[in-house]
Amino acid sequence: MTEERITIHWDGEPLPARQGDPIAVALYRQGIKVQTRSIKYHRARGPQCFTGDCPGCMVRIDGIPNVRGCQTGAQDGMRIESQIGTPTAKNDIFRIVDRLFEHFDHERRFVRPRIVRETYQAIARRMAGFGTQPTDSITTTSGEQIETGIFIAGGGPAGLAAYNAVRDANANVLIADADGFGGQLLHTPRSVDAGPHGEHPGPRLAQNLAPPERERIDGTVVGIWDDIAAVLEETPDGWAIHTIKPDTMIIANGASENPAMIDGNDRPGVLGARAARILLNRYRTPPGDPLIVLDPYREGQAFAQEAQDHGLTVRIVDEAIRITGDPAVTGVDTPNGHVQATAVITDSGLTPSPELGRQAGIPYTYEEALGGRTPLHRPDGSTPIPRVLIAGSAAGHHTPEAAIRSGRWAGQTAAGTPPKAAAQTLLSEGRFEDDEEGALRRVWRTA
Amino acid sequence: MKDRTLVCPCEDVTTHDIREAIDLGYIALEPLKRVTAVTTGPCQGKWCLSATIALLAEETGQDPEAIGGITHRQPVRGVPLAVLAEHPLAHDDEPEEEDPS
Incomplete structure (x- = not known):
C-alpha cells in the first residue's frame, strides 16, 4: 500500500x-x-x-x-x-x-x-433529503457496447477463480469489479487454500489471480436487463456506462452484511465484523481500542483474533442490552454492568446480494444458515436460467475456500468443460458449518 | 441520542416503526415497505432487507420462505444521470435529423 x-x-x-x-x-x-x-x-x-x-x-x-x-x-x-x-x-x-x-x-x-x-x-x-444541488459537474464520456463470450460480474475470490478457469479453457472473457479485484481476499490475512492455485495469504492470492487489463473493467455492474449487463466505470476520460452482451453470464457479486438488532446499533463506531476486518486488515486502521465484539460468529471471531494479533484490547460480549455513546460509541450495557470501548463490532452474518441474480431471473429460496435469501443453483454453478451462473458469496458460499471452488466450477461449466465431483469437493474443502452444508444440499436438490 | 434500534438507517426506520405497521395489518413485505419506507433508501435494501424479513417472520409467525423478497430494480448503485445520457443506447429513440435539401 x-x-x-x-x-x-x-x-x-x-x-x-x-x-x-x-x-x-x-x-x-x-x-x-x-x-x-x-x-x-x-x-x-x-x-x-x-x-x-x-x-x-x-x-x-x-x-x-x-x-x-x-x-x-x-x-x-x-x-x-x-x-x-x-x-x-x-x-x-x-x-x-x-x-x-x-x-x-x-x-x-x-x-x-x-x-x-x-x-x-x-x-x-x-x-430532510440527501444533500443539496451540485455546484460543479462530473466529467462523462460515451461508454462502449461490448460483446463477449463469458462475462463475470464481480472480482472477489469466486469471480477471480471463475476468470482463471475460463482462461484455462481459452474462452473469450471479461470480468468487472470496481474495488481493486480480490473482494474478501484483500482483508483476509490468513493463508487460504486455493486448490490448484496454491495456498497463500489472501492479498497475495488476489494478486496471483488478477486479470490483465485487456480482460477486465474497473467498474461496478449496476444492472442486468435480460441478456445485457450495464457497468459503471470511471475512465481516464470521465464516467461511462458500458453495456456488455455476453453469451454466458457468471454472477459473483458477493454478499451484504446485516445490522445487529440492538438499541444504539447506528451509533458512529458501530461496525459490522466484515467492515472492521476491511478497516484493520486492508487499510491498517484499528477500528478502536479497546474494542467490543458482540456475539461473534465466523467474521466476528476472525476479526477478534486479527485485532488481538495487532495488539488491540478485545472484549467479547455475548449478551448486550444496548450500545451506549453520544454521539460516538462509548461501550455496551450488559446484564452485568457497563463495558467500555471506542468501537463495537457486530456480527449478524452475510446475506447473498440478490440484486443481480433476481434481475437475471434466478429464483430465490430462504435458507437461514446461508444468510437468508439464497439463489437456486447447482454445485456446478448453473441455475434454472440458461446461460446464467452464480458463484461465491452471492450463492451462499461465504468462506474464501468455498468461494474459490464454486467460482472455479462456474468458470469451467461456462467454458463448456463441466467439473467432476463438484459437490463433494465443495463440501469437503469449502470449510462449511454443518447447518450450511445441509442448507446447500437442499438448495442444490430444489434447483 | 435516544436509544433506538434501527432496521433501516437510510430512512430512519426503527423496530418500533415495523412493529407498529404490522399491528396496523401491513404483514406483507411490499406494503410494509411502502408504509415505513424500509428498503427504499440509497442502499436499496442491501443493509436492511434481511433484518426486515427476519423481524416480519418473528412478529407474525410467517414462514420466511413465504414472505419472499422485494423487486430489485436497476440500477443497483447510484448512477449520475449525466452518465446514462452519454450512452449510445440513450439516443436510440431520437428522430433522425431531417435533410434540409
Missing part, C-alpha cells in the same frame, strides 16, 4: 491522508466517526460497512453531493463536506429532533388541518 501523504479538507479543516485510501477510511483514521446525519431524526452517523451497502459515508466532494466516501479514493486537495447537518454533521442544530420526538410518523402526523400540513412540509423539505 502506498504511504504517500496528501491533504484533504473536511468541512474546511485540512487533514492528512494517504493517497488512494477511501475518504471514509481517511476520516475514520483521523478520529472523525461522525461523517453525516440521518435523514429524519438527524442522528449522528458514520460508515458501518465500508462496502457501499449503508448510508453512513455519503458526503459532498468538490461540489458533487451523494458520493460514497468508502468507495472513493482520497486525492490531494479534495474538498469534502458533510452533506446532512446545519451547519455541519458535527454541529447540526437539527439534532434536537432526535430528542424531541419519541417516534416520528411522517405518514400520519401533521396531515390536518391544511395550514399545519403546509407549514410542516415547508420545514421538513429543508431538513
Whole structure:
C-alpha cells in the first residue's frame, strides 16, 4: 500500500491522508466517526460497512453531493463536506429532533388541518433529503457496447477463480469489479487454500489471480436487463456506462452484511465484523481500542483474533442490552454492568446480494444458515436460467475456500468443460458449518 | 441520542416503526415497505432487507420462505444521470435529423 501523504479538507479543516485510501477510511483514521446525519431524526452517523451497502459515508466532494466516501479514493486537495447537518454533521442544530420526538410518523402526523400540513412540509423539505444541488459537474464520456463470450460480474475470490478457469479453457472473457479485484481476499490475512492455485495469504492470492487489463473493467455492474449487463466505470476520460452482451453470464457479486438488532446499533463506531476486518486488515486502521465484539460468529471471531494479533484490547460480549455513546460509541450495557470501548463490532452474518441474480431471473429460496435469501443453483454453478451462473458469496458460499471452488466450477461449466465431483469437493474443502452444508444440499436438490 | 434500534438507517426506520405497521395489518413485505419506507433508501435494501424479513417472520409467525423478497430494480448503485445520457443506447429513440435539401 502506498504511504504517500496528501491533504484533504473536511468541512474546511485540512487533514492528512494517504493517497488512494477511501475518504471514509481517511476520516475514520483521523478520529472523525461522525461523517453525516440521518435523514429524519438527524442522528449522528458514520460508515458501518465500508462496502457501499449503508448510508453512513455519503458526503459532498468538490461540489458533487451523494458520493460514497468508502468507495472513493482520497486525492490531494479534495474538498469534502458533510452533506446532512446545519451547519455541519458535527454541529447540526437539527439534532434536537432526535430528542424531541419519541417516534416520528411522517405518514400520519401533521396531515390536518391544511395550514399545519403546509407549514410542516415547508420545514421538513429543508431538513430532510440527501444533500443539496451540485455546484460543479462530473466529467462523462460515451461508454462502449461490448460483446463477449463469458462475462463475470464481480472480482472477489469466486469471480477471480471463475476468470482463471475460463482462461484455462481459452474462452473469450471479461470480468468487472470496481474495488481493486480480490473482494474478501484483500482483508483476509490468513493463508487460504486455493486448490490448484496454491495456498497463500489472501492479498497475495488476489494478486496471483488478477486479470490483465485487456480482460477486465474497473467498474461496478449496476444492472442486468435480460441478456445485457450495464457497468459503471470511471475512465481516464470521465464516467461511462458500458453495456456488455455476453453469451454466458457468471454472477459473483458477493454478499451484504446485516445490522445487529440492538438499541444504539447506528451509533458512529458501530461496525459490522466484515467492515472492521476491511478497516484493520486492508487499510491498517484499528477500528478502536479497546474494542467490543458482540456475539461473534465466523467474521466476528476472525476479526477478534486479527485485532488481538495487532495488539488491540478485545472484549467479547455475548449478551448486550444496548450500545451506549453520544454521539460516538462509548461501550455496551450488559446484564452485568457497563463495558467500555471506542468501537463495537457486530456480527449478524452475510446475506447473498440478490440484486443481480433476481434481475437475471434466478429464483430465490430462504435458507437461514446461508444468510437468508439464497439463489437456486447447482454445485456446478448453473441455475434454472440458461446461460446464467452464480458463484461465491452471492450463492451462499461465504468462506474464501468455498468461494474459490464454486467460482472455479462456474468458470469451467461456462467454458463448456463441466467439473467432476463438484459437490463433494465443495463440501469437503469449502470449510462449511454443518447447518450450511445441509442448507446447500437442499438448495442444490430444489434447483 | 435516544436509544433506538434501527432496521433501516437510510430512512430512519426503527423496530418500533415495523412493529407498529404490522399491528396496523401491513404483514406483507411490499406494503410494509411502502408504509415505513424500509428498503427504499440509497442502499436499496442491501443493509436492511434481511433484518426486515427476519423481524416480519418473528412478529407474525410467517414462514420466511413465504414472505419472499422485494423487486430489485436497476440500477443497483447510484448512477449520475449525466452518465446514462452519454450512452449510445440513450439516443436510440431520437428522430433522425431531417435533410434540409
